[in-house]
Amino acid sequence: MQELERRVINVGIVAPGGSQSLDIVGPVDTFSQVGRIPDAGVSYAVSLLGTAPGPIRASSGLRILPDRLIGEAGETFDTLLVVGSPDVQDETQDLALRDWLLEKAPTTRRIASICNGAFILAAAGLLEGRRATTHWQYAGALAARYPGVHVEPDRIFVRDEHVYSSAGVTAGIDLALALIEQDCGSGVSLAVARALVVFLRRPGGQSQFSVHLRAQLTEQSQLGGISDFILANLSEDLSLARLAHRAAMSERSLMRLFREELHTTPARYVEAARVEAARSILETGTTSIQQVAHRCGFGSTDTLRRAFLRHFGIAPGDYRQRFQGPARNVETKSDQADLRIR
Numbered sequence: 001m002q003e004l005e006r007r008v009i010n011v012g013i014v015a016p017g018g019s020q021s022l023d024i025v026g027p028v029d030t031f032s033q034v035g036r037i038p039d040a041g042v043s044y045a046v047s048l049l050g051t052a053p054g055p056i057r058a059s060s061g062l063r064i065l066p067d068r069l070i071g072e073a074g075e076t077f078d079t080l081l082v083v084g085s086p087d088v089q090d091e092t093q094d095l096a097l098r099d100w101l102l103e104k105a106p107t108t109r110r111i112a113s114i115c116n117g118a119f120i121l122a123a124a125g126l127l128e129g130r131r132a133t134t135h136w137q138y139a140g141a142l143a144a145r146y147p148g149v150h151v152e153p154d155r156i157f158v159r160d161e162h163v164y165s166s167a168g169v170t171a172g173i174d175l176a177l178a179l180i181e182q183d184c185g186s187g188v189s190l191a192v193a194r195a196l197v198v199f200l201r202r203p204g205g206q207s208q209f210s211v212h213l214r215a216q217l218t219e220q221s222q223l224g225g226i227s228d229f230i231l232a233n234l235s236e237d238l239s240l241a242r243l244a245h246r247a248a249m250s251e252r253s254l255m256r257l258f259r260e261e262l263h264t265t266p267a268r269y270v271e272a273a274r275v276e277a278a279r280s281i282l283e284t285g286t287t288s289i290q291q292v293a294h295r296c297g298f299g300s301t302d303t304l305r306r307a308f309l310r311h312f313g314i315a316p317g318d319y320r321q322r323f324q325g326p327a328r329n330v331e332t333k334s335d336q337a338d339l340r341i342r
Contacts, residue, residue: 006035006040006041006042006043007041007042007043008042008043008044008045009042009043009044009045009078009079009183010044010045010047010075010076010077010078010079011031011044011045011046011047011077011078011079011080011081012046012047012049012073012077012079012080012081013027013028013046013047013048013049013080013081013083014049014051014070014080014081014082014083014097014101014117015048015049015050015051015056015064015066015083016050016051016052016056016083016084016085016094016097016120017051017052017056017057017085018057018058018059018085018086018087019056019058019059019083019084019085019115020058020059020060020083020086020115020168020169021058021059021060021062021064022169022170022172023083023084023114023115023117023168023169023172024048024056024058024064024083025064026169026170026172026173026176027081027114027172027173027175027176028046028048029196030173030176030177030180030192030196031044031046031176031180032044032046033192033195033196034180034184034188034192036195037188037191037192037195040184040188041184042183042184042188047067047068047073047077048064048066048067049066049067049068049069049070049073050066050068050069050070051069051070051094051096051097052069053069059085059086070096070097070100071096071100076104076107076108077104077107077108078108078109078110079108079109079110079111079112079179080101080104080108080110080111080112081112081113081114081117081172081175081176082101082111082112082113082114082117082120082121083113083114083115083117083172084113084114084115084116084117084118084119084120084134084168085116086116094120097120098120098123098124101120101121101124101126102124102125102126105124105126109162110162110163110164110179111126111162111163111164112163112164112165112166112175112179113132113134113164113165113166114166114168114171114172114175115134115135115138115166115167115168115169115171115172116134116135116138116168117134117165118132118133118134118142118149118165119134119138119142119145119146121163121165122142122145122146122149123146126163127146127148127149127163127165128146128148128149129148129149129150130149130150130160130161130163131150131152131158131160132149132150132151132152132158132160132163132165133151133152133153133154133155133156133157133158133165133166133167134151134153134165134167134168135167135168135169136153136154136167139151139153139154140153155167156171156174156175157171157174157175157178159178164178164179173196173198177189177192177193177198180192222247222249222257223257223258223261223262225246225247226243226246226247226254227269229243229246230243230269230270230273231273234273234274234277234295234296234297235294235295235296235297236297238266238270238297240254240255240266240267243266254266270297271307271310272311274296274297274298274307275296275307275308275311275312277295277296278292278293278296278298278304278307278308278316279308279312279319281295281296282316282319282320283320289301289304289316289317289320292304292316301316304316
């Protein structure tokens with residue numbers, strides 16, 4: 001059977017020298033995978049654009065040959081992604097790149113940054129007054145250098161109308177998957193994620209740090225035992241008083257330690273741990289939402305729903321459906337009863 005004609009979406013990826021190679025090739029491979037999915041209805045024509053003659057030398061030393069330079073790209077792009085370099089100071093002074101972006105912006109449907117590309121968009125004024133993110137190591141510098149940008153330092157990616165920004169490295173893949181979902185629907189986006197063996201299709205509101213990674217950061221500190229206790233006892237009483245007693249310190253001292261080492265409170269840390277555990281169960285099984293809430297210590301499905309909305313902007317039932325897709329979304333009777341809280 002002959003495949004229906006696909007709508008072609010023109011994507012430009014601008015990569016200065018010094019960019020991380022995965023920031024470049026991750027989105028390229030993600031967009032290109034759509035063309036291998038039958039009935040996607042869309043294919044992406046991706047152009048890699050350099051900012052200086054010759055190959056793009058990535059931070060790893062890998063040399064990548066661009067399709068052409070930005071000055072040679074006279075066409076209109078549907079979507080522009082701008083990759084950043086660890087040497088953000090030099091890149092923001094690239095006046096030719098800034099002027100080119102300002103010329104292209106009015107005719108571009110979506111503009112996005114990956115990692116330190118946020119500095120380049122900010123230097124061009126494209127993030128002024130907008131919410132944005134970047135790699136966690138550089139979020140403070142972005143906020144200090146461009147006070148008109150509302151930096152959200154711990155997000156995977158942020159959308160503010162037609163302008164997107166993402167954290168670095170693998171977050172560029174998350175951003176590309178979100179753009180594909182916007183164009184083609186969740187089924188195609190999920191098929192791409194599976195083809196790329198992306199284990200978690202992370203929503204933009206997710207933290208750049210998982211709770212388990214935060215726990216590893218505390219292994220050599222006084223919080224190490226408390227972090228392990230929380231993760232092993234999510235369904236139990238994890239109130240501040242219980243945790244302080246477990247740590248053999250005052251509640252005030254425990255609060256101070258959490259703020260100093262993890263930049264959060266015990267209550268927020270416990271909620272994040274419970275949400276992460278609930279999300280994992282929803283992604284990999286058919287356990288009812290009521291059972292998930294009980295196992296993860298939320299007490300009720302309504303409490304679980306409110307926590308999910310705070311962290312991901314989506315209810316747990318909808319999250320399961322979007323992640324697993326129609327083929328795996330097997331509802332139990334308990335889930336059917338929970339439809340009212342989606």
